[in-house]
Amino acid sequence: MATLFLAPLSLGVISAVLGALISITDRIVNNYGDVVIDINSGKKDLNVKGGSPLLLSLAEQDIFVPSACGGRGSCGACKVKVLSDVGPHLPTETPYLTKEEQAENIRLSCQVKVKQSLEIEIPEELFNIQKLTTKVKKITDVTHDIKEVLLELPEGTDLQYQPGQYGQFEVPPYNKIKERTQRAYSFSSNPNDKNHLEFLIRLVPGGIVxxxxxxxxxxxxxxxxxxxxGDFKVQKTDAQMICVAGGSGMAPFKSIFSHMVDTGEIENREVWYFFGARTTKDLFYLEWLADLEKKYKNFHFIPALSEPEENADWKGETGLITEVLKSYLETKIDTEKTKEGYLCGSPGMLDACMIVMRQFGMDExxxxxDKFA
Structure with missing residues (x-):
């Protein structure tokens, strides 16, 4: 009988000892100490604790490299040039890097672990990115699965952005999520509103944020x-704007069109805005967009439903938005005028729209x- 009790006890002691040894070994092996990150040839020198991903080490020092996926390695946005030898590119990096980028030692900062002092290069504009603590002023359901979130900026904030850019929206730990998590969402607010930021956030099944x-x-x-x-913005030309969005991809266009109204650009530039949805319950801001179309002769709004309900009193376009886009490029949009494409939506929709645009001679x-993960 004593053996029956002693055997589990012995195993428990052994397991505890092994666990302690593993923990101690991990601390010793992975204790990289204090290291220095030299940015842009001494423009900034950051003293950090070694052991964390480069993306996180920079963020902790208020240098925010864009990362649409929040550092999961699934968007390929957090690229930096690493001048020091940190080993070969990882299999998690190469799908997001061209051969030219790999030759120049461009790396995904979320995949590079800071184990030593190193030198990197980043675009100077990244020094202007801020982390702001905002207050949720209003939450509005605009569809069954999209919320309009209006945030109040801290007093005295000087945030300047281009319509089309985005922000990293951070949520605290909750339920089984043990750490703060960020995801990228386009601003739907007008940059001229210096007191607020607005986002359109669609519910993604299983999405943390x-x-x-x-x-x-x-x-x-x-x-x-x-x-x-982000770099998504309206180019300063007089080309026709061929805009396509779906779902919460409405966000940057709300920002863009509102700003164009303020500046008067909407009166002088032709805009074709195609918005794809499944059913009528997925449509929103229809009155505002219809008013723009009535008021400005150069603004054309074309909503389309891919699966309209049988009992819906729908008189607009039907079919996939790519089919509607193709039809308009064939029959209604001036073929002689220079065109620019502006897209926001799922990666699949973006790829399909680009194929159609190229078929009609639009320069890639x-x-x-901005293709978000």
Missing amino acids: TTYVHEHLQEGQSINVVAPV NKIYF
Whole structure:
């Protein structure tokens, strides 16, 4: 009988000892000490604790490298040039890097672990990105799965951004999520509103941030936002703007069109805005967009439903938005005028729209988008 009791006890002691040894070994082996990150040939020198991903080490020192996926390695946005030898590119990096980028030692900062002092290069504009603690002023359901979130900026904030850019929306730990999590969302607000930021956040099944926003976020709550980020913006030309969006991809276009109204650009530049949805319950801001179309002769709004309900009194376009886009490029949009493409939506929709645009002679270098993971 004593053996029956002693055997489990012995195993427990052995397991505890092994666990302690593993813990001690891990601390010794992975204790990289204090290291220095030299940015842009001494423009900034950061003293950090070694052992964390480069993306996180920079963020802890208020240098925010864009990362649409929040550092999961699934968007390829957090690229930096690493001048020091940190080993070969990882299999998690290469799908997001061209051969030229790999030759120049461009790396994904979320995948590079800071184990030693190193030198990196980043675009100078990243020094202007801020982390702001905002207050949730209003939450509005605009569809069954999209919330409009209006945030109040801290007093005295000088946030300057281009319509089309985005922010990293951060939510606190909740339920089984043990750490703060960031995801990228386009601003839907007008940059001329210096007191607020607005986002359109669609519920993604299983999405950490979207689930928090839809099930836990409350008016009056504090929320951190890292901004402004992104290169998506209207080019300063007189080309026709061929814009395509779906779902919460409406966000940057709300920002863009509102700003164009303020500046008067909407009166002088032709805009074709295609918005794809499944059913009528997925449409929103229809009155505002219809008013723009009535007021400005150069503005054309074309909503389309891919699966309209049988009993819906729908008189607009039907079919996939790519089919509607193709039809308009064939029959209604001036073929002689220079065109630029502006896209926001799912990666699949973006790729399909680019194929159609190229078929009609649109220059690939003049098709602009931010493809979020």
